[in-house]
Amino acid sequence: MLEPILQITDLKTHFRDSRTGADIRACDGVTLHLNPGEIVGLVGESGCGKSTLGRTIVGLERARSGSIMFKGQDVLALKGREGAATRREIQYIFQDPLSSLSPRQTVGEALNEALIINGEGNSAARRARTLELLEEVSLPSQLVDRYAREMSGGQRQRVCIARALAADPKVLVCDEPVSSLDVSIRAQIMNLFLKLRDDMGMACLLIAHDLSIVRLAAQRVYVMYLGQIMEEGQSASLYRKPAHPYTQALLSAVPLTNPDEEQSRRRILLRGEVPSPINPPSGCRFRTRCPAKQSECETMPPLMPFEPGHGARCHFTGKVDIVANAAVP
Amino acid sequence: MNSTTMPPLEVDDFTVTLHTPTLSVRPVDGVSYSVQAGEVLAVVGESGSGKTILNMAPLDLLPVGVDAEMKGSVRFEGRDLLNMSTSELEAVRGGGIGVVFQDPLSALNPVRKIGRQLTEGIERHLGLTPTQAENRTAELLTLVGLPDPKSRMQQYPHELSGGQRQRVGIAMGISGEPRVLIADEPTTALDVTVQAQIVELLKDLQKRMGMAIVIITHDFGVVSGLADKVAVMYAGRLSELGSVRDVLIDPAHPYTRGLLQSVPSLTVPMDTKFLGLPGQPPNMAYRIEGCAFAPRCIEARADCHVNRPSLLSVPHSASDRLAACPVIVNQFA
Ligand SMILES: Nc1ncnc2c1ncn2[C@@H]1O[C@H](COP(=O)(O)OP(=O)(O)OP(=O)(O)O)[C@@H](O)[C@H]1O
Ligand SMILES: Nc1ncnc2c1ncn2[C@@H]1O[C@H](COP(=O)(O)OP(=O)(O)OP(=O)(O)O)[C@@H](O)[C@H]1O
Ligand SMILES: [Mg+2]
Ligand SMILES: [Mg+2]
Numbered sequence: 039m040l041e042p043i044l045q046i047t048d049l050k051t052h053f054r055d056s057r058t059g060a061d062i063r064a065c066d067g068v069t070l071h072l073n074p075g076e077i078v079g080l081v082g083e084s085g086c087g088k089s090t091l092g093r094t095i096v097g098l099e100r101a102r103s104g105s106i107m108f109k110g111q112d113v114l115a116l117k118g119r120e121g122a123a124t125r126r127e128i129q130y131i132f133q134d135p136l137s138s139l140s141p142r143q144t145v146g147e148a149l150n151e152a153l154i155i156n157g158e159g160n161s162a163a164r165r166a167r168t169l170e171l172l173e174e175v176s177l178p179s180q181l182v183d184r185y186a187r188e189m190s191g192g193q194r195q196r197v198c199i200a201r202a203l204a205a206d207p208k209v210l211v212c213d214e215p216v217s218s219l220d221v222s223i224r225a226q227i228m229n230l231f232l233k234l235r236d237d238m239g240m241a242c243l244l245i246a247h248d249l250s251i252v253r254l255a256a257q258r259v260y261v262m263y264l265g266q267i268m269e270e271g272q273s274a275s276l277y278r279k280p281a282h283p284y285t286q287a288l289l290s291a292v293p294l295t296n297p298d299e300e301q302s303r304r305r306i307l308l309r310g311e312v313p314s315p316i317n318p319p320s321g322c323r324f325r326t327r328c329p330a331k332q333s334e335c336e337t338m339p340p341l342m343p344f345e346p347g348h349g350a351r352c353h354f355t356g357k358v359d360i361v362a363n364a365a366v367p
Numbered sequence: 368m369n370s371t372t373m374p375p376l377e378v379d380d381f382t383v384t385l386h387t388p389t390l391s392v393r394p395v396d397g398v399s400y401s402v403q404a405g406e407v408l409a410v411v412g413e414s415g416s417g418k419t420i421l422n423m424a425p426l427d428l429l430p431v432g433v434d435a436e437m438k439g440s441v442r443f444e445g446r447d448l449l450n451m452s453t454s455e456l457e458a459v460r461g462g463g464i465g466v467v468f469q470d471p472l473s474a475l476n477p478v479r480k481i482g483r484q485l486t487e488g489i490e491r492h493l494g495l496t497p498t499q500a501e502n503r504t505a506e507l508l509t510l511v512g513l514p515d516p517k518s519r520m521q522q523y524p525h526e527l528s529g530g531q532r533q534r535v536g537i538a539m540g541i542s543g544e545p546r547v548l549i550a551d552e553p554t555t556a557l558d559v560t561v562q563a564q565i566v567e568l569l570k571d572l573q574k575r576m577g578m579a580i581v582i583i584t585h586d587f588g589v590v591s592g593l594a595d596k597v598a599v600m601y602a603g604r605l606s607e608l609g610s611v612r613d614v615l616i617d618p619a620h621p622y623t624r625g626l627l628q629s630v631p632s633l634t635v636p637m638d639t640k641f642l643g644l645p646g647q648p649p650n651m652a653y654r655i656e657g658c659a660f661a662p663r664c665i666e667a668r669a670d671c672h673v674n675r676p677s678l679l680s681v682p683h684s685a686s687d688r689l690a691a692c693p694v695i696v697n698q699f700a
Binding site for chain 2: 055056057058081082083090133134176178180187190191192213214217220221222224225226229232247248250253273274277287288289291295296298300307311312313
């Protein structure tokens with residue numbers, strides 16, 4: 039068995055509601071791992087805690103409890119200079135590119151700085167590497183002298199990718215890294231990630247809402263809902279036979295490019311409000327919106343194995359298909 | 368002029384040149400189209416091809432300090448936005464024309480509560496009392512799928528997730544009940560279920576209130592589910608313009624074809640690589656002589672590199688359709 043490069047166990051990150059002081063349980067007991075040279079997808083509804091999880095991994099939010107083991111150390115316990123050095127091997131690509139770029143730095147200056155931090159002492163080498171990075175993310179070289187405000191949204195997003203790659207990360211946590219790119223440049227960037235995975239053994243946690251991209255890029259996928267993992271498995275198995283009703287609904291909602299097929303396809307539209315992470319439902323967190331819920335669902339289901347390496351947090355794992363309208367036994 | 372037939376938005380030979388201390392670029396170069404009431408136009412195309420500048424420059428919504436020179440005309444209900452005074456433009460924005468920004472954070476003030484930011488505009492543009500405006504704000508937040516709106520209104524932008532902020536931006540864009548909505552990539556941070564809900568909401572506004580919508584997007588699922596017409600941009604120019612069915616099912620321009628072939632689906636074999644167009648986008652700082660796509664085009668002939676192609680009508684299309692490619696248009700004939 040391969041030793042994971044990143045092992046997250048029962049991680050909880052909560053916020054305080056500024057008005058009432060109540061606990062916002064954004065990330066509420068997540069266990070997941072990344073193997074070296076593996077791209078793992080993290081998908082789930084807007085607001086379910088994906089960015090909170092990603093930000094906690096790189097130390098931008100403080101965990102309440104749990105552990106994040108990286109190369110035999112718990113990064114949550116790391117401090118000072120040693121912590122910074124270890125953390126540098128885990129890079130994060132922000133969901134909001136504009137707010138993570140300094141308005142006072144040109145593209146070239148930002149990349150140069152990242153290369154200095156990474157220990158590249160030779161300025162000619164840094165300049166050469168800067169141009170190489172721009173080319174890798176399909177940006178024309180004349181953008182080196184531009185400021186963030188002087189670029190398009192997708193150009194900024196690619197600068198953030200280039201900056202993260204400048205650190206030669208062992209683990210890349212990317213939060214919607216290609217969402218503002220056209221599909222052709224998206225393909226180039228995804229192929230770059232696949233190449234870094236295969237050539238450098240880079241591991242990557244890919245947070246993305248585009249399920250078709252995750253399917254092609256990720257060997258394994260985690261599906262998150264209201265702060266918890268609902269289903270996990272090999273992509274091949276999970277996409278072919280989604281076991282959790284939430285995953286089934288999610289996959290049925292993927293829109294199709296052909297307008298005729300898009301009008302006529304069968305899809306599950308989830309009814310009901312998304313519950314608040316301040317007061318999540320008892321038992322199964324999805325039960326308030328699940329078309330297949332039963333009285334059993336009032337108790338929290340464990341992760342139930344389904345196929346090898348594939349399991350779901352549903353009492354009826356393997357017995358429910360809400361899309362085909364199959365009755366629950 | 369007959370107001371029942373006049374399109375609320377008419378863009379005519381519109382060109383934008385940006386001047387910086389060191390260089391000039393032309394991100395929008397001779398673009399023309401119109402959008403009828405109750406019609407949805409999707410603007411798609413290459414990242415950096417000018418989609419945001421095309422839609423934001425006429426409304427004076429480019430970042431401060433950008434020196435933009437504009438030519439041609441962009442008429443809102445017959446009045447040219449390029450000739451309007453600052454105060455006239457301000458009245459149009461948020462009133463007749465609603466805007467959803469590509470970067471939701473830049474549209475929101477980080478140190479003010481979500482609720483106040485929304486109610487203010489509503490009070491001003493709809494002439495409501497503060498209480499009415501607050502109720503309307505809560506309604507809007509529910510419409511965009513944010514439950515418990517009263518407590519959301521008490522939060523600051525950084526306390527929201529990316530997709531939640533984006534939906535506040537959408538609520539803001541439609542809050543003034545505009546007749547034209549310009550939405551710049553409004554669904555990039557939304558999962559498929561919330562996205563489906565937003566698409567339904569926009570369709571409803573378009574049908575019920577006759578809103579004209581221009582939506583910039585990279586998501587062809589959104590295009591096929593929402594739009595009537597598609598405009599495809601490459602290097603500041605329109606390369607194809609036509610009905611959704613014509614353009615998505617039988618694309619004419621080689622760039623549109625390459626783009627659509629790059630869309631991954633849930634049915635392609637799993638061990639394939641991602642398919643993209645080979646080659647790099649052009650350098651916009653130089654004046655491009657022939658077709659901007661020619662260096663990457665498998666159909667290109669010698670004169671494609673010399674003569675700038677004009678938009679030609681594509682024969683045998685279900686509805687009117689234009690493509691800037693004489694080579695392909697000949698093949699359709
Ligand atoms: N600083 C904060 N203070 C209070 N609440 C927060 C804060 N950051 C996030 N939250 C809340 O935590 C929950 C999870 O947010 P998170 O940003 O992790 O979601 P996400 O899965 O990344 O969503 P999206 O897909 O929309 O980006 C949300 O309900 C959000 O409102
Ligand atoms: N202030 C500026 N100075 C110089 N060039 C600029 C400036 N702002 C934008 N540009 C350039 O103008 C071109 C068009 O930008 P625009 O933001 O309209 O692209 P876009 O089509 O919206 O792309 P995306 O899909 O990535 O958002 C880009 O190539 C960009 O680099
Ligand atoms: Mg997020
Ligand atoms: Mg843009």
